[in-house]
Amino acid sequence: MAEELPNVEAAPAPKPEPPVAIAPEAVVTEPAVAADMPLLRIEAVVKKFGIFRAVDRLSLDIKAGEFFALLGPSGCGKTTLLRMLAGFETPDEGRILLDGKDIAQVLPHQRPVNMMFQNYALFPHLSVHDNIAFGLKRAGMARSEIDSRVAELVALVKLDGLGKRKPDQLSGGQKQRVALARSLARRPKVLLLDEPLAALDKKLRESTQLELMELQRRLGMTFIIVTHDQEEAMTVASRIGVMDAGRLDQVATPRELYEAPASRWIAEFVGDINIFEGQVESREAGRLAISTRDAGTVIVAEPRAPITRTVVSVAIRPEKVKLSRRGPVSDAVNAHAINRLEGTVTDVGYLGGLTVYKVKLDTGAVVRSSMANTARLDIDAYSAGQRVVAWFTPDDCLVLEQ
Amino acid sequence: MSARRTFTRPARLAAIAPYLWMVLFFLVPFGFVLKISLSQTAIAQPPYLPVFDLAAGAGAIKAAFAALSLDNFRLLVSDDLYVLSYLRSLVVAAVSTSVLLLIGYPVAYGMARLPRRWQSVTMMLVIVPFWTSFLIRIYAWINILQHDGLLNQVLLALHLVSAPVVWLSTDSAMYLGIVYSYLPFMILPLYATLAKMEPALLEAAADLGASPRTAFWQVTFPLSLPGVGAGALLCFIPIVGEFVIPDLLAGSSSMMIGQTLWLEFFTNKDWPVASAAAVVLLVLLLAPLVLYDRLQRRQLEGAR
Numbered sequence: 270m271a272e273e274l275p276n277v278e279a280a281p282a283p284k285p286e287p288p289v290a291i292a293p294e295a296v297v298t299e300p301a302v303a304a305d306m307p308l309l310r311i312e313a314v315v316k317k318f319g320i321f322r323a324v325d326r327l328s329l330d331i332k333a334g335e336f337f338a339l340l341g342p343s344g345c346g347k348t349t350l351l352r353m354l355a356g357f358e359t360p361d362e363g364r365i366l367l368d369g370k371d372i373a374q375v376l377p378h379q380r381p382v383n384m385m386f387q388n389y390a391l392f393p394h395l396s397v398h399d400n401i402a403f404g405l406k407r408a409g410m411a412r413s414e415i416d417s418r419v420a421e422l423v424a425l426v427k428l429d430g431l432g433k434r435k436p437d438q439l440s441g442g443q444k445q446r447v448a449l450a451r452s453l454a455r456r457p458k459v460l461l462l463d464e465p466l467a468a469l470d471k472k473l474r475e476s477t478q479l480e481l482m483e484l485q486r487r488l489g490m491t492f493i494i495v496t497h498d499q500e501e502a503m504t505v506a507s508r509i510g511v512m513d514a515g516r517l518d519q520v521a522t523p524r525e526l527y528e529a530p531a532s533r534w535i536a537e538f539v540g541d542i543n544i545f546e547g548q549v550e551s552r553e554a555g556r557l558a559i560s561t562r563d564a565g566t567v568i569v570a571e572p573r574a575p576i577t578r579t580v581v582s583v584a585i586r587p588e589k590v591k592l593s594r595r596g597p598v599s600d601a602v603n604a605h606a607i608n609r610l611e612g613t614v615t616d617v618g619y620l621g622g623l624t625v626y627k628v629k630l631d632t633g634a635v636v637r638s639s640m641a642n643t644a645r646l647d648i649d650a651y652s653a654g655q656r657v658v659a660w661f662t663p664d665d666c667l668v669l670e671q
Numbered sequence: 672m673s674a675r676r677t678f679t680r681p682a683r684l685a686a687i688a689p690y691l692w693m694v695l696f697f698l699v700p701f702g703f704v705l706k707i708s709l710s711q712t713a714i715a716q717p718p719y720l721p722v723f724d725l726a727a728g729a730g731a732i733k734a735a736f737a738a739l740s741l742d743n744f745r746l747l748v749s750d751d752l753y754v755l756s757y758l759r760s761l762v763v764a765a766v767s768t769s770v771l772l773l774i775g776y777p778v779a780y781g782m783a784r785l786p787r788r789w790q791s792v793t794m795m796l797v798i799v800p801f802w803t804s805f806l807i808r809i810y811a812w813i814n815i816l817q818h819d820g821l822l823n824q825v826l827l828a829l830h831l832v833s834a835p836v837v838w839l840s841t842d843s844a845m846y847l848g849i850v851y852s853y854l855p856f857m858i859l860p861l862y863a864t865l866a867k868m869e870p871a872l873l874e875a876a877a878d879l880g881a882s883p884r885t886a887f888w889q890v891t892f893p894l895s896l897p898g899v900g901a902g903a904l905l906c907f908i909p910i911v912g913e914f915v916i917p918d919l920l921a922g923s924s925s926m927m928i929g930q931t932l933w934l935e936f937f938t939n940k941d942w943p944v945a946s947a948a949a950v951v952l953l954v955l956l957l958a959p960l961v962l963y964d965r966l967q968r969r970q971l972e973g974a975r
């Protein structure tokens with residue numbers, strides 16, 4: 270077989286904890302680039318379909334060993350970006366560097382990158398075993414080695430006993446796991462996963478998420494996962510890039526993204542949030558007073574980055590809005606600073622672990638509050654029509670300028 | 672109650688329609704041919720014996736049955752003429768089908784990879800020859816291939832040959848005619864399987880390290896095998912029984928079974944032998960059909 274891929278191990282069958290495959294030349298160059306060079310660098314990449322820009326001057330660095338999630342609404346260019354990394358689309362502008370080398374000229378079958386396709390793209394004429402072995406055969410691996418690697422992968426994705434089946438004899442979730450095993454087989458430097466878990470039910474999806482994380486840690490590979498499920502992105506990824514209309518709006522850790530979104534759009538896209546528009550009224554002792562139409566004057570902690578505009582949005586996550594029958598009992602210092610909004614409960618959504626309340630404020634606006642159901646009996650619960658006070662602290666508020 | 676009746680009866684009819692068709696237009700005629708193949712020639716109307724006459728009573732019918740024999744089949748096996756005709760038919764069909772595959776596959780493959788718009792245009796180009804009568808097209812080839820025909824004129828003008836070449840009445844002319852006539856039957860099924868193949872599969876192959884060539888042999892070709900089978904059958908079977916093209920374009924030194932059949936029927940007026948030849952031909956052609964069917968079923972069932 271003429272084709273060979275340096276990144277696939279030629280070493281004897283790996284022991285339970287197989288080492289990360291590293292290309293021979295990567296071993297030589299690694300010390301030189303390791304310091305500040307990311308494994309993957311995307312530089313101002315543009316992909317146009319006609320005049321439509323599916324990816325628009327997007328830049329991103331991804332370090333070796335990262336689990337990176339691309340999050341964004343349908344059609345924002347996530348798949349297109351992955352396809353450029355895999356080599357199926359060529360960027361119209363910009364560069365993609367892998368290990369510091371431009372891979373524009375490297376054909377898909379020569380890239381040390383593997384992709385798990387959004388629609389699996391399993392070979393219908395090959396058995397599960399042969400699908401998984403396909404990439405290993407192309408790398409010229411010895412037969413016995415292939416068999417042991419495939420067996421390992423089959424066990425990993427819990428497909429034991431299905432090795433001889435053809436793809437059309439599998440359920441959707443099983444197909445997805447074959448696709449996952451196939452893309453993992455070559456131990457690529459970078460594994461691209463395009464909505465890998467979309468077809469799984471919630472339980473299986475959650476357990477597979479954990480398996481993916483475990484796998485990524487154990488093999489030390491770099492994963493880039495595409496999803497439009499923000500919970501999934503938060504669960505698996507060490508960093509998340511939020512994409513919209515071909516651009517990256519924010520790249521941050523899950524916590525940062527949730528607690529400090531860069532814009533109102535991101536705040537609303539990632540999780541649920543209450544937003545009040547208003548104007549900065551005054552500023553004292555690290556606090557801003559913002560007068561809003563819907564919630565009166567709201568006191569918020571002054572953000573670290575200085576506010577430049579006077580028209581802003583105050584945002585607060587539902588779980589940080591507490592409800593009580595009377596105002597909160599608090600010490601004298603804080604008493605005047607706490608934001609209290611009076612209203613009536615209009616809607617109670619019981620979700621098991623949480624209950625989500627909709628409170629119609631006396632101003633007419635609606636505030637959502639979610640509270641953990643810490644007791645089995647509903648002594649603490651509120652019911653529709655009940656008068657309540659919704660309150661939150663200045664530190665839990667976000668000030669968003671756009 | 673009545674609503675259910677009106678609903679199920681057409682459905683039931685639709686289910687047995689293919690069988691009715693088979694019985695009416697295949698099994699019954701085949702029964703006649705089989706019966707004739709077991710009869711003896713006679714100078715009579717019809718030209719064979721015995722003739723079943725239902726009016727003659729049970730005894731006569733019994734006698735007619737007793738008169739049937741396998742003599743004609745024995746003749747077929749013992750006479751070189753028939754054996755050689757069968758062999759030649761099979762060889763011609765096999766060679767033609769291989770050439771058709773070699774030409775048809777790249778054409779179909781190219782068609783399937785064109786932009787959608789162009790696919791329908793090329794499809795038209797493949798089908799358009801059917802708008803002219805088959806016979807006229809074969810006669811056109813005779814015109815092109817004859818002594819002072821277009822082909823020889825061009826070859827002479829280009830000084831590729833110094834004297835006209837004899838094309839007509841050769842096997843080359845016959846193969847040319849067969850390949851020309853059957854090419855659409857090869858291209859269309861191949862195109863159909865290749866066009867519906869998911870392009871993502873080739874991307875997946877490339878992603879897993881297969882060069883375009885490897886991807887073709889490992890993915891595209893195996894997935895197009897049903898089309899290859901269909902195209903090969905669609906060509907092989909009628910070519911075995913082909914009569915017009917070898918008669919018009921090939922030499923008269925050796926005959927295909929279709930020609931032999933024609934000779935027996937119309938020149939020798941030996942219906943029983945001709946019928947026996949036809950029955951044997953049918954049995955011969957059933958073999959590849961059964962084989963194809965079995966292959967397809969295995970593919971469907973996969974490795975259980």
Ligand SMILES: Nc1ncnc2c1ncn2[C@@H]1O[C@H](COP(=O)(O)OP(=O)(O)OP(=O)(O)O)[C@@H](O)[C@H]1O
Nearest residue numbers: 318323341342343344345346347348349350387497
């Ligand atoms: N081959 C193509 N030709 C023209 N437009 C395309 C092509 N591929 C993608 N697009 C467009 O580019 C945009 C981005 O597509 P892409 O598939 O990257 O979206 P996505 O973020 O993966 O969406 P989803 O979450 O639905 O999978 C879409 O508007 C899509 O219509």
Ligand SMILES: [Mg+2]
Nearest residue numbers: 347348387463
């Ligand atoms: Mg997509």
